[in-house]
Amino acid sequence: MHETDMTKALILTVRQWWEEQPSRPQIDTIHLTVGQFTCVEPASLQFAFAAQTQKGFLEGVKLAIHETPLVAFCHACQEEYKPKIGLHYSCPSCQSPMEDIRSGRELKIDRIEYTQSCVEI
Amino acid sequence: MHQTVEAALEINLLHANQAGANHNRAHFDQWGITCLNIMSSPGAGKTVLLERTLAALNPDLKMAVIEGDMTTELDAERLRQYGVPVIAINTGRSCHLDSKMVSGGLHSLAADYNPAEFDLVFVENVGNLVCPAEFEVGEHGKVALISVTEGEDKPLKYPIMFQEADCLLISKIDLAPYLDIDLNRLESNVRQINPQVTIIRLSAKTGAGLETWLTWLRNQVK
Ligand SMILES: Nc1nc2c(ncn2[C@@H]2O[C@H](COP(=O)(O)OP(=O)(O)OP(=O)(O)O)[C@@H](O)[C@H]2O)c(=O)[nH]1
Ligand SMILES: [Zn+2]
Ligand SMILES: [Zn+2]
Ligand SMILES: [Zn+2]
Numbered sequence: 001m002h003e004t005d006m007t008k009a010l011i012l013t014v015r016q017w018w019e020e021q022p023s024r025p026q027i028d029t030i031h032l033t034v035g036q037f038t039c040v041e042p043a044s045l046q047f048a049f050a051a052q053t054q055k056g057f058l059e060g061v062k063l064a065i066h067e068t069p070l071v072a073f074c075h076a077c078q079e080e081y082k083p084k085i086g087l088h089y090s091c092p093s094c095q096s097p098m099e100d101i102r103s104g105r106e107l108k109i110d111r112i113e114y115t116q117s118c119v120e121i
Numbered sequence: 122m123h124q125t126v127e128a129a130l131e132i133n134l135l136h137a138n139q140a141g142a143n144h145n146r147a148h149f150d151q152w153g154i155t156c157l158n159i160m161s162s163p164g165a166g167k168t169v170l171l172e173r174t175l176a177a178l179n180p181d182l183k184m185a186v187i188e189g190d191m192t193t194e195l196d197a198e199r200l201r202q203y204g205v206p207v208i209a210i211n212t213g214r215s216c217h218l219d220s221k222m223v224s225g226g227l228h229s230l231a232a233d234y235n236p237a238e239f240d241l242v243f244v245e246n247v248g249n250l251v252c253p254a255e256f257e258v259g260e261h262g263k264v265a266l267i268s269v270t271e272g273e274d275k276p277l278k279y280p281i282m283f284q285e286a287d288c289l290l291i292s293k294i295d296l297a298p299y300l301d302i303d304l305n306r307l308e309s310n311v312r313q314i315n316p317q318v319t320i321i322r323l324s325a326k327t328g329a330g331l332e333t334w335l336t337w338l339r340n341q342v343k
Contacts, residue, residue, distance in 0.1 A: 009135055013134075028125065039254075086277055087277060088277070090313040097312055097314065097315070097316040108131065111131075115125055116124055116126050
């Protein structure tokens with residue numbers, strides 16, 4: 001279950017960011033981008049995240065996962081196409097192999113939404 | 122007064138693993154070691170291949186193995202008989218080696234030996250077709266195995282490891298005559314995803330293809 005490890009890595013990185021913030025803000029949502037051409041299953045990641053954040057600074061924090069499709073670019077045809085994961089990866093027009101992946105390999109912490117008290121001057 | 126704000130992070134989820142991999146690679150480079158990450162599903166023949174490889178290349182090349190296993194030291198014990206250092210890493214419940222585990226193995230190798238003497242370090246990953254390819258450990262190359270008993274559709278179903286591989290070994294070809302497997306089809310499935318990969322058909326049992334593998338290997342060493 002590598003989603004467990006992925007979640008640990010995620011929490012570690014977010015904690016680092018959080019501790020660098022002078023105000024230690026209340027995090028509301030963590031936005032991730034996860035490509036379909038990775039080994040991550042979003043549902044398992046949600047599950048692991050919920051389990052690992054029951055206590056601590058991320059308690060109750062939402063995880064929003066934005067999936068990106070696998071998109072490849074065929075240089076021969078100068079065209080993007082969507083390979084069918086599990087079935088077919090070469091270009092549907094000219095059968096060139098999948099060489100240039102334009103999307104689908106992302107595993108990224110995109111942004112963090114948090115609440116901040118306004119500073120009174 | 123409260124307001125909702127957003128902070129853009131744009132950090133890779135595996136950032137920490139990546140940093141560890143870079144650390145390991147710096148060590149390998151500083152010591153002049155080539156590191157190869159050997160990956161496959163359980164039982165495709167990684168350990169037997171390493172046995173044959175160690176037997177053939179020791180002592181011409183100075184080698185060591187970092188051996189990942191979920192719970193046992195069985196594979197490590199087998200490889201130790203070839204007179205090379207074998208560091209066993211139990212991954213516990215983890216289904217792959219990460220850079221930190223390999224770093225532990227690396228530092229213990231460096232503590233017991235002069236690491237600069239080594240030419241080649243093999244990392245035998247945990248048997249798993251899905252995720253080891255996603256966790257870089259600081260290797261210079263990835264070697265994937267697929268045995269003929271697994272079927273020609275596996276590269277399509279589990280593409281990432283095949284896409285990342287520098288060398289693909291089709292193992293146990295001595296068994297191919299007993300199976301309904303089309304090796305050309307298997308190869309063309311791999312090439313759909315990874316046209317550059319070196320493909321070698323091999324049997325650790327009969328020794329077929331072994332010389333080609335050893336030549337590829339020698340060419341990887343700096
Ligand atoms: N017929 C045949 N059997 C092989 C060959 N290579 C390995 N085997 C057998 O396949 C089985 C598994 O081999 P291992 O080398 O232990 O496989 P592994 O990939 O190291 O397995 P894990 O470490 O558990 O993932 C053993 O019974 C081997 O004897 C081969 O070339 N031909
Ligand atoms: Zn895993
Ligand atoms: Zn095309
Ligand atoms: Zn093994």
